[in-house]
Amino acid sequence: MDNAPFTPSPEPVFRKETGFRHLFAAARYSAQGLARLWKEAAFRHEVLAFGAGLVLLGVIGAPLAHYLIFSVLMLLLFSVEALNTAIEEIVDRVSPEFSSAARNAKDLGSFAVFCLLLANGGFVLFSLVSTLFFSPVTL
Numbered sequence: 001m002d003n004a005p006f007t008p009s010p011e012p013v014f015r016k017e018t019g020f021r022h023l024f025a026a027a028r029y030s031a032q033g034l035a036r037l038w039k040e041a042a043f044r045h046e047v048l049a050f051g052a053g054l055v056l057l058g059v060i061g062a063p064l065a066h067y068l069i070f071s072v073l074m075l076l077l078f079s080v081e082a083l084n085t086a087i088e089e090i091v092d093r094v095s096p097e098f099s100s101a102a103r104n105a106k107d108l109g110s111f112a113v114f115c116l117l118l119a120n121g122g123f124v125l126f127s128l129v130s131t132l133f134f135s136p137v138t139l
Helices: 019-038 041-060 064-094 100-134
Strands: none
Touching (some): 019 041, 019 064, 064 100
């Protein structure tokens, strides 16, 4: 048996990319994150809601600013959904047994998603009402 002390390798396990390689690596990580997020039913429902919202804004003839605001709100929702999924993944890994702290972390992430769902729904309602009932009528 060799009794020599273990010396870690001088090379890091993960090598940080720089320059253009960093840009491509970051794009690859983002694509992997999107692929993981796509496995979540809630995210797929949100993507469908985004499409339905865009169609609805088109049907009512909403102004371009409403499309922009709705798109930004949906991107925020997608981001918060990704963060919520990341929290759930980490909590499940670190604390597989029941823990009130783990439950609270998951509930808070869920609440953040819920708040943005309300903001998106409220904006679509605002857009409907303001476009249909308060837009100037042209003859």
